[in-house]
Amino acid sequence: MREGALHDGAGRLLDPGYATREVRRYDRAAISAEPVRIKEWDYYCILDADFGLALTVADNGYAGFLGVSWMDLRGKGFVNHGALIPAPMGAMALPPSADSGDIVHAQDGLELAFRHERGGRRLTVHAPGYDEGRGLSGEIWLGQPDMDRMVIATPFADDPHAFYYNQKINCMPARGRVKIGGESYDFAPENAFAVLDWGRGVWTYDNVWYWGSASGLVDGCPFGFNIGYGFGDTSAASENMLFVDGRAHKLDQVAFHMPAGAPDSGPWRFTSNDGRFELDFAPAVNRWAKVDAGMIKTEQDQVFGWFSGRVILDDGTPMQVRDLPGFAEKVWNRW
Template identity: 30%
Template structure:
């Protein structure tokens, strides 16, 4: 599919094997809930996009995100070192996206955010299947991490198989839509250096998660999300679960075994909203997922500008429980690192 928005001005809905080459949101026939056609200014105001790159491993866990919300662009990066318990985190905001650049090509584009000597860059290359994050901060932190969506862990004499990403577009509210492309359970390469020390991500067996999302989301929304990645009995395992966004007709819930995507039904999150570091319970309606999560630390963002607001809490910690793919042996999850998230937004 070359473009998400078709000739009739509507997006193509469903689950896709690959991303559209372009999220051509300007071609969307955007309407008010009462059917009035809306113009370019309304499209600019209501279209939001973000990209996230997460790292998961025994020596390092963290994330980097860039978000463009029309009136403001937001960026953050944080790194947690489990052996020492040290956490580094930085947050940046730019009115009207000044100093930022966002591509609407999920597989072949660059998103950047620059503030003074702080530079954050998320790069995707279709010809290489490459996903890369590059961060340079004024405190000396340099993060350069990447992965390729191929089964590069294939054994001797085995052919590498392409990774199966989750690509989904669903209706949202009365007239909107959301597109998401997600990956988890891939090995990460690169280096991190700075106040926490120097780390070779491949040597430390670090895994990655990637999320590219955009669309005309609900003006006031909330969601919960969970993700994990790592080795289980010699297999690469990844997981992506959510409720609150992509649930109209289709869900984004799934897990990966050695790059193979396995869909999951709707999920329920149970947790203490006053203390998200308390244990979480996450279960799927179809019985394929039964997990608990124990938080170790969290990254928090709060923004209240009257016409815009965000209460974002991303918790990092360890998962325990069971994945039960239909017709296959169960997969026991015993202490894999990952994330959960509780997010309210008015935009």
């Protein structure tokens, strides 16, 4: 992708493809679709080898959502908590850039804030109703050094006004504390890292997507990846990338090989058409969710665990990955 606006005057994507920084300008007013069809969200996931925290602010047109989830990888448990915002259709004013604009929202006692500060981002959460009143609160600082990211603009072949503009920022070192009930959990930048999933788009009604992500240290070097497929016309580019010490290494096609039983019933395997991404995944906990509300249906399996195997960088250098914390998911939506 090149610098410029994301859409033309008719609301069509100007330049489908990928980049390693935010080059296209998103403008909600340029979208040629009813407000109820526009989907916008910011999702952060912070992980170390033992625990994970996921925070979501989403405006999905017909419904807004604030969400917080805590994952215990060793204990193989999770708790989801959230609040719905009726039919915001843009009223949540999510920013048009992943690099500026703060998000501060509260609903039904749940408060979330994602703020930009010099050198990084500060996330705060206050959820007194979490886990039947046990309560969760915390503040996490995410450092953001100068580094590449995954940016992709994806059209949909059967709808010229549908699109997905997505950014994934991996390998943000995390520092902070989360309190759950009377217990405290600390994230330290030596072993805890975050990813931001920043999404803006207009989706077709029925879609399945696959997404995997991990961030950490490999041989003392910041390392991460983003992999995924399953929706839209990806002929211009895939979203598959490695990140090593701040630099992106573009991959072609990656396939997910899931266990025959439940998503967390056995190991997953990942292969690439060029042999550059060959990893196994040992699942620990499945953060699942299911909604069946007439025309709106979703089934989500986001499985957390550890990746191991071999990847190959752009220059042919191999890297061995061992027990890297991350997640892989399969999501089906009718929305």
